[in-house]
Amino acid sequence: MAVPTSRGMRGDPVEAGPPSHDAAHPEQPVRNEAAGAVFGHLVQVGTLQGDIAIRESPRAQVVPRQVPPTNPRFTGRxxxxxxxxxxxxxxxxxxxxxxxxxxxxxxxxxxxxxxxxxxxxxxxxxxxxxxxxxxxxxxxxxxxxxxxxxxxxxxxxxxxxxxxxxxxxxxxxxxxxxxxxxxxxxxxxxxxxxxxxxxxxxxxxxxxxxxxxxxxxxxxxxxxxxxxxxxxLAPLSLTESEQLLQAHLGSDRVTSDQASTRVLVDNCARLPLALSIMAARAASRPGFELADIADELNDESTKLDYFNLGEIENDIRAVFSWSSAGLSEQSALLFRLIGAFAGPDISLGAAASLIGTRMPAALSALGELTRANLIEEYRPRRYRFHDLVRVYAAEQAQHDDPGVTDAAVGRLLDHYLHTSAMADHLLDPPRRMISLDPPAADVHIPAMNRYDEALTWFDDEYLNILHAAETSSAQGCHAHTWRLAWAANTYFYWRSQWNEGVRMQRLAVHGAQDLRDPTAEAKALRGLGRALARIGEFTEARKCHQRVLDICTGLDDRVGQATTHHALSFMFDRQGDLTAALHHAEAALPLWRAEGNKAREARALSDLGWAHFRAGSTEAALQECREALALFASLTNPHGETLVLQNLTRICIATGQLLEAASYAQQQIALESQLGNRISEASAYELLGDIRYSQGQDDQASDAWNAAARILRSSGRAEARTVEQKIEKHTQRNSRGRS
CATH class of the missing domain: 3.40.50.300 (P-loop containing nucleotide triphosphate hydrolases)
Structure with a gap:
């Protein structure tokens, strides 16, 4: 008889053919032959009486819940x-x-x-x-x-x-x-x-x-x-990071020393794995203060040693290595070089210079790193590392051929130096340029032709330029160091980046002195003196400028002397020594006229006008400043115009010429906005508010002060509070008047 069919999971029948007998040899065993693919049960028998019933024990219906256990200390997200x-x-x-x-x-x-x-x-x-x-x-x-x-x-x-x-x-x-x-x-x-x-x-x-x-x-x-x-996923927020530590260590231990907690979070760069590893270390050392745990991470050369609990999945180096192991050779090299030598971030052009390749190849390598989440493209064609990944990449670069890394550093420094010098010339065309050696082969210099392009480039790169100066100083490339400081000096001055300027110029002075190059030393000392004066370090600033005057006099460098007299005039004015300020302003003007530099002559006239005003000679001050303004206008030098307009506004306020003062302030606002000089624009708005207030135009005063406060707040400037206090005082006065 036929054996009932059994079905597989797809429903295909399983058929057993009829028994096969050999008539010549009836004693031979019977063969049952299965036809086709067999899914499920198959019964093979000789003689069968009746049906076959195949029964299986019923399976328990278990709903799969296979996801591994969650971490009970999971926080955030x-x-x-x-x-x-x-x-x-x-x-x-x-x-x-x-x-x-x-x-x-x-x-x-x-x-x-x-x-x-x-x-x-x-x-x-x-x-x-x-x-x-x-x-x-x-x-x-x-x-x-x-x-x-x-x-x-x-x-x-x-x-x-x-x-x-x-x-x-x-x-x-x-x-x-x-x-x-x-x-x-x-x-x-x-x-x-x-x-x-x-x-x-x-x-x-x-x-x-x-x-x-x-x-x-x-x-x-x-x-x-x-x-x-x-x-x-991005790193945790500060709050989430602290919550994660509290989940591991308890609230009391974490909140009792907020400063150390913040240092620990920063050293872990808010990476959950790093925070959990350090929390586990702290939990196993209950007698340690969090400050002791945080201090272990201060040295970057040993930092990653502490992110290791013994198991491979809790070793931060191993975890990072799994991500970088599959990189192409060029991408892996770029990964290591960026970690070792780049600043806070890197542009596509700087990356191309670093590995000495064309832009498309660099873009491909950066794309591979981005897809692997080893680097972040946080803005179009600008990239940055997570802090701990940077430390890991820099460690790996220590194994590279020194010849390869030295050449890479040279190209990166050339990229920043030559681009900075070009951008500086666009910011301040009258400034006398310094001589530069040609850049190394395969160095990318971005194209720029306008003032706003140069200012934007500096805004993006100034921290990388500072890092490049630190790198060149550490590598003994002192010719790059002082030139980078010179090229960035105008930008630091215009953007009021005084602390960064002091850091960079100190490196430049050290480099120039190591090179025994008096011209370079004079430029670096002058830049350092100007920055020091801006932060109130007048004693050291005066020593710097006096040394510069000595060097420039010995070299018969009239431009250097004139520039230094200008810096000294400003410094003495800030100190309140108005006689000395006037003396140096008067000394600068004939030197610039002898050089035939009209833009610098206009600046010297403006400085002299301000010095005369401060010394009480108002008529001379107004005449010299107006002459300077006309000269700058004839040269189509809007930046120079803004400097004079600010002086004229202040002089006219002091002499009660409020209509003229308001006109000068409005002209300055328009030019500063056009130039993108936001802090100077805010300063002009504040002056305009003061003028309108004195004129009794309360609404216009409030509008101007609010405009100034918005700019200063968005720039993170402490001066915003001063303007806000003016607004509050004005509001209170109006409230009392209405009541």
Missing amino acids: ASEQAAMSDVWARREAGLGGTPSIVAIDGMAGIGKTSLAVHWAHRNAAEFPDGSFYVNLRGFDPQLPAVEPQSAINELLNSLGVPPREVPPTYPAQEALYRSLLADRSALILLDNVRSVEQVRPLLPAATSSMVVVTSRTELPSLVAHFGATVIK
């Missing part, structure tokens, strides 16, 4: 959790289509898996048919990445498919996986993904399920082809 919940809430109704997909990416140690696991547990009830978890081991240092076919088999087993009922071909397995999930509401967490190729076969074909992917690399194809929502 509220907005990211809300975004994940929002993705699930916006899923389309019905079957078919594409599941909700969230791709969480970010650098190593940023907490991608922790976030995914925590959210999965909090929202388990949303997925009544189970929560599935597969670690795809995309960045495992010891085991190979999990192939999609292995992951499918693992998921089929989790879905209750017995091994013997798993189809033999990969496409059939994939189809079965999607079929089983078609009418289920499940969460599939795919952890540690390296590429989209690992993920693509594991995506259900129904909106009733959700997929959460974590990866150290960006996965743009998930967005382009499957509509995934990307959640890129």
